[in-house]
Amino acid sequence: QRAEEEGRKLPPFDHHSVCRSYLQGCCPRELLSDTRLESMMSCRKMHEPAHKGEYNKAQEKRDLFYDVEAYEELEDAICIVDQEIRRLQDKVKRDAENNLDLTEQHRTQKIFEVNEQIGVALVQIEALGNEGRINESVELSRKVDELKKRKRELDTEMKGVYPAMLQRLRVCETCSAQLNVMDHETRLQDHYGGKMHLGMVQIREKYAEMKLFNFKNSIDERRTLKKLAEEKERSERRSQRGRSRSRERKRSRSREKKSHRSRSRSKSKSRSHKERRRSRSRERKSSRRDSSRERFPPSLIFVSMKIFDFKVMAAEQGQLRSRRSVVRPTEYLSSEFNDELISENEQKKIPYQLLVCFLNPIDASYVWSAWFLSLVICIRDVGFIIWTCCLAYLKMPDVKPANQYEHFSEMRARQFLNQIANLGPRPSGSEALEIHAFRIITEKINSLKEVVKRNDVNRIEMDIQRPTGCYDLKFLSVFTLCYHKVTNIVARIGPKKGPTDFSILINCHFDTLPDTPGATDNAVSCAIMMEILEVFAHLNEPLEHDILFLFNGAEENFLQASHGFIVNHPWRHSLRAFINLEGCGSGGRELLFQTGPGESWLIKTYLDNAPHPHCNVLGQEIFQLGIIPSDTDFRIFRDYGKISGFDIAYIRNGWVYHTEFDRPELIDIGAIQRSGDNILALSRALIRSPYLKQPANFNEGTKWVFLDVVGLFTIFYEMKLALIFNYTVLVLVLIRIYLHLFRNGDYSINVLLRASMNQFMAFGAMLFTGICLVLIISLLNMTMSWYSMPELDMAMKFEKAHFDSTIIFWSFVLFILTWIHSASSYLFMFHVLFPLIRDPLLSISKIFGFIKVITPKSLFWAQSICLTPLIILISTYTQLLFDFFVPVMGRFGNTINPEIFIMSFSLLVSLTFVLFTNNLIYVSRRLGFMVKCMIAVSLFCFLIISTTNVGVPYKYSKESPRLRRVIALHAKKSVFKFDGNLLNSETGLFVQALDYRGADDLPEHTFLQGVGKPDCSNTTDEYCQMPYYTAIHQLFPPDRSRWVPLPTEPPITRPLNVKLLERKFLSNNMLNLTIAIFGGADKASLHITPLDGFQMKNWSLTAFNPKTYSNRPHATYFVFMTYGYEAPKERIIWILLEKNEGKKLTLTDVGKEPALELAVATHYVHGANQNSDTLHQLRSLIANRREKPHAGVGFWRWGITLTAGVSEIVVHSF
Template identity: 30%
Template sequence: MWLLKRGENTSSLPVMEDSSSDRDVETELGVRHWLLILMHIVSLVVGTTFLNARLPEAQPASTDNNRFSELRARRLVFEMSNFGPKPAGSEACELYTKGYILNEIGIIKVAATAKIEISLQNPSGCFDIPRFDTDSFTVCYKNVSNVAVRLSRNDTKEQRFALLLNCHYDSWPVSSGGSDDLASCAIMLELLRLLSQKMNVLKHDVIFLFNGAEESSLQGAHGFITQHPWRHLIRAFINLEASGSGGRELLFQAGPANQWLLNSYLESATHPHCSIIAQEVFQSGLFPGETDFRVFRDYGRIPGLDLAFVQNGYWWHTEFDEGKRIAIGSIQRAGDNVYATVLHLLQSPNLSNPAGNPDQKYVFFDFLGLFVVVYSDTIGNALNAIFAITSLVKAGKHIRNESGECRAAVTNYAIVFVTMSVLTLASTQLTLLIWGAMPWYSIHAVAVVIYAMPVVWAGLGSMAFLAAKIEPVKREDHARAIETVHRTMVAVIVCFLTLKGVSSSFIFTLMLIPLAGDVIHFKNEWVVVLTHIVLHTPSYGMAIYLSSMIQSIIIPIMGRTGTNPEVLVAVMTNFSTYIIVFSLLPLVTITALKRTQAETTLWNFFGMISGILLTVSAVLAVLHFLHKSPYSYTDEYPMPRRVQVFHVNRVIDNRNQTIQDSALYVIAQDYRGAEDIPFVDRNYSKVECLDNGPYCEIPLYFPTRHRIQERHIRYKTVGETLALPDTKVTLVHKLEDEKKIVYDFVVKGSNQVSVYVVPQKGWRIANCTLSAPRKELDERPLFLFFTCSGEKCSEFWFQITLVQPGEPTGDEDSQLLLGVASHYLYGKYMQSHTIRRLLAEITKRRQDDPAWAIAASAWNVDMIYRYY
């Protein structure tokens, strides 16, 4: 776009308010113009916030079963949630919840007009999980539970292709699993009820998998897709998950390939909510967590859709994930979407012959939650190229005609960018210094106040400062040059992302839409402002919408990541801020200014920046006085601190001594660290590694050592020794060669055992009978994760082969360090008196003290470390 078309009469040019020249207010933007721009931006913020939280009305059951009913599904969630925590293998999981689901299926079967087959499965197996949110590790399981239901027409006996729907009814050891994932199972039961009475729509079969071992590393899905006889019929799947509690469910993964599957959702979903950005961010590993989608994709080689509740992530994997906290309308929204998508897929010929559909990658996103935009990656690349090349060609012409002005614009643009970036980083450091980490955790608006507003002030203020240095008659030319520089920068970003194959580049392409303004002849300032508003609304709206959505998802996740969150939250909060501020720089340049050229010295500039930083400091000081803790607790909406508490019986045999005691380990999940936890006092010590291994004798449940720094862990010895069944490690056989050693081990422990295999100096793990062969010999340890459901099944045999690729180290008596931790996740051995007393104190004190707003994953562990 461009601003004011210059005429021959120089009196129409913008001038600054200075005694040396006369000012014509009709040629400059004033307060009224900026108020209109501000009102437009505020309306977009309010509108996108509303749309991001909007949910449909929960529907009651209809007499003819022709619509999805949240009220009926919600009853199922409440009743299953009331069984309490239900980790795989527990009585709550294997008896109560599984029995409830089977009973509900039986009721549905009685009234069904279609054929319903029920298959109970208890598979065993092993598989590898590559590095993602955790380090890579090997999972082995025995006798995990699956309930599979096949819905088909009762007027045919032929084998037909099927669509798979998946949920899991197990939960994190301390969570009732209301949203993760009982809400999804209730949705599937309601869909089974509806579809079982509509035999005419069943052109393909539907398989409903209620799997009982997802939280223990995706084992139920693996057992089904690699061993169940129905697996060969499946041509596509829909996985229903949760990394939050309620709200709008998000389609955040689709594929691999098979665009017809994604199109079915985009064409049929009643309330679509999806984005290629979510898919690319999740697959990058930034978003912690993993779902059954990976197993179906990698081991079943079938395409699918991954939908998850992602809002209210404060309660995920905590005691607060209960049915009562799922926002009304959430289940209705997800149910409507999945039901419509399933009906569409059942009529699709692609389900019978997915390979017959030409495939390509697509760009997709919903615009403000109002409608979905979808186009092929080829079209996306073409659009990117058209907009980017047009911008660069126009920039080239402008630079040739006004090279001096463009050079000055590049300098000023760079100054504004550096100023905003430095202020962003300075604000994060001031936050850590004055308030501490995460002041925005329970009040998201705090991030806007301490990060976005100062950046807006710095960006617009520095541009106004630089514009005051320009002669009034040259400001319009400079504004044109600033806009050219901005478009060039955006075009370069678009080109770079397109070449890298990043489909999320569409958000930057939207910023080039104002190129259309070049063909419009502007008459006055109001036309300039209105044209700016109209042409920038798509990029403004999308940027604000994404920022609001990402902030609502990411901020709760910062409660479970140990890295410094301030820079990430500042960048995330300022994503839309940068887009808006840089687009406004040309308008700032032609705004009526009160600053004179005499007030544009370097000291004046530093004074302005210092004033911003002092204001940020003052705001943080006031916040520290009024809002002392980032956490908060109310029964309706708790926003707790996450910690892990392990009461551990330790037997550590190292080279110099044997340690046998009982200790309480406390692991902080967020950046504030363990010493910020109110019950961690001077009796707790830092962890000191006794042996040569990365796991440092910490009783890790998953291999997340890379996320846990020393500052996150404290422990103390306690007087209560746990009366646990002995964990046993038996070296059955050891075969030694000159540069090769083969160990045969048998490990016996609880129903959940973590094994840490650490080769010592000079030695490498060449093979493990439970894992895929290693392609390269390196110093990486091996993490084994054993799960067993049932009685007397927790005995695992494995063989480890070490090789010594270099010269002998001289220490030939201890080539392997083996650690074994038996985790007691349920039953009478789960929590000691020490843990129960601590949990009771947390429950009591969090009512009045936000610092005690704590969600603790707490259980007993029996751990052995020994050299072999």
């Protein structure tokens, strides 16, 4: 109105020059005008009262989201004033420090506080008087009098001490005004009632009000809604401009047509009657379309039914007459119109789902925004649930103090862990293990003996065992293991009365592989065991049964020490159960991944008593498939001891497993406490269990399904009950299909079959896409680009048919797994059970009035609610699988492409999300743009991964190294003829990479490239006469390794000497060879290859069974021989060969040709002889270059962790 009087023309209220905060009544510059703070508030926009009226009317119709800008401006204003307050407070404080002592400052502070209370009270008294509230005003006046009296007392004290008072200043914490502490009350009243102070009070109150009430969701959501509204307005303006341009084009075309007709009428008189009729028909259709578009309001839209399945439905039921229909968004339809459509639909006996299919609201921009908002909110809620569950999943318990001996203490366990890990690598036979680690463990046990003796209720015994023996092991391949005097330390604690008839065993190993300190594998387990032993030693009550603690010293030699204990130790006979502790990662939550066999009371005891259970039968079944290149002592106790138990291991951060980075500081705080609490509670429960005496009474052969749900609770039940559950769910699926197919007639059998075929085709398409990606990645040499970053790695009628077909797909998988009695079938039972809840949930919602009709929106929400538990379960399992399997791929060998495994895991995870969302396609529109965006994002990500360092496979950091594992042996090879003369002698570097990229992908350097592959043309040895440390040459074949010739020989302190003691010809074409081996280190491998048609018949090592090893007539037999505390003087073996081919042998024939090739390799992997000068240079080179991945092209290839040693191999023919 004022603008009209002044003759000014105002822009509309939504113009960018109008202040949005002013329209909200909270513009900081307006509230602080004519004050000192006005200059600090920057607002040059228009403040006109007329705009407020227009804004209030528009805001009543729809939310304009102006409060978002107002909120931000208020927040900026408060930040500016708060900065000014802090600046002035610092200035006053500096001045006070120069002029006043601490006592004066304290008194001055008190005076100011009283003054402030008086000023505020006076303002309140005046306000109460204006409102007529006399009694309250009088009561407040009395309070002011008391405050004035208190102030006078403080003034008197101040004047007595400081007669010449300087001015004392204080800064108002609301508006930044500087106040004199000694001012009169009226001046303070003027300040607190002044415009600047009241303006800032109003600003702060408005800001707090917006933050508390208007932003129940977050400000980010309001900003998102504001952007969506702005986007909608822009789209409406664009569409309006488009319509105006279209009308203008039509008018121009109409004028052109009229002028053209007038010009061509004279020329077209000779035109045929048929052409004129076609032209008139086209004109009528065009005018009809134009009139129909003008007749319908903007809220009506055209929906083009271009989905093939809809045309099929129309052909089958004849209820869809046209592919083009005019529909109104559901939100714009009145209830009467809905009821009318529904009643008309019921009269025509048309399925209601078809009607809702035509009332699809997604094509309207308004509803599209609502759908997008719903999707954002749903993603937020599901993400919050998953985030909360992950916090519970990853949460570690509090660490107990070291002075509480009644509880497990991580602090005490870490002290012992550091003592062991600080010794460095501890291979069996090394000084670090046989002397230093042995001393630390035995001294700790002896000290605990004194504690037990003082309490006088229990006893501790210790026994040192150094067994000798041989056995066969099938691990990825088949080979024989022989050990001599390896070290076992056994402690037994039990009641004072003496050994009990029954006991349990807790096992760890304190040896390591070469070049790794072995904190998690497996010093931390020994620290946990020692701490548990200490807790038991401080008990003041007797234990029910004995507990054996086995610290074995040769697990990394393929489980030799545990075999020596369970086969030879006299204490083994009382064992009824065991707990094996392992580690293939670095900290995190320990996982129970194997249990049994049989005796299901064990798993029930664990689940009932472990305070932090983490277990999954899925891990047990995966491990028992034999696809993981690792094994544990669990196998030895199970196969050779015939006892049942638990296999528990750390699996997180497996990149440091068996590397130089397996250090104690990488173990999470709380991880040891968590594991210790579980093992302590489990061991206590086991020795108290009545089933320890007679375990067979508890359904010994029962198989159990067990799992924990994101660490919150556990589920376990028998396999018999699992079969009942699974088959019941399958019956429910059949009932659902019957009701939809025959009773309700929701779809025909053809539609269901077609939809089911679509699911299998979708699976096939995903599988085909995955295979194509594997091929492309392999061709572009991008294999294992995920190794360092596994994050790179996861119409109503037809909607219902496709949803049911998805359930059928998962039911088929569930049926197969249930048929074979797989305990992991529970996972797919959840895939069927939770989706079955969707339709009952929708029905209940309609009964209670939460929804009136089933719309795409209600479908979306119901499906999201039902699938949220499944999504959480799959998310945690995905994390578990990738946490474990991605690091394993770094030592999976050179022959199997790990992309296939990762693709398979990703495919299984993706199927859950894809198959349970593709049914929503039939109630959605405008997916083309989304598909294009996803394709563009995928191509962009692929481009980034393939052209930048994001996708490099190996990355080095001290906290989280993700490196390539390489073995380098500086070896001397000597090959002797049949007559004993030297045929060939060479020195070189034998290099193997343990992942699929192999030695071909190593960085270009003399130490690593060499002349190429080893020459295997002159031998039938499957190991190519190379110094293999292990027998898994199928995973690491010789042709994927490198032999780099070197001019210098390695330092060898005990040269090998192989002698043939006896070559004896026996009847029946048999030949017996007796061979002696002298010298060598504590680890040696034998490659025994029969020649000239001979086959292995027997030997002196184990009870030989040809079928155990191979059915091939000329197989190479691998023997791994070690010694621990003491070296044998010599190793003598005899080998019996038999020749079944050709004519009968004579003594003369046997002496002409060799019958056996024997390669003996010895390995120096610890001590002073482990490294040659060449290996020192190679270690230094790798350590320097892996820290500089950007120093040159391809320098990321230096991301290597090296296991190195000196080796000698001698080859003889006998």
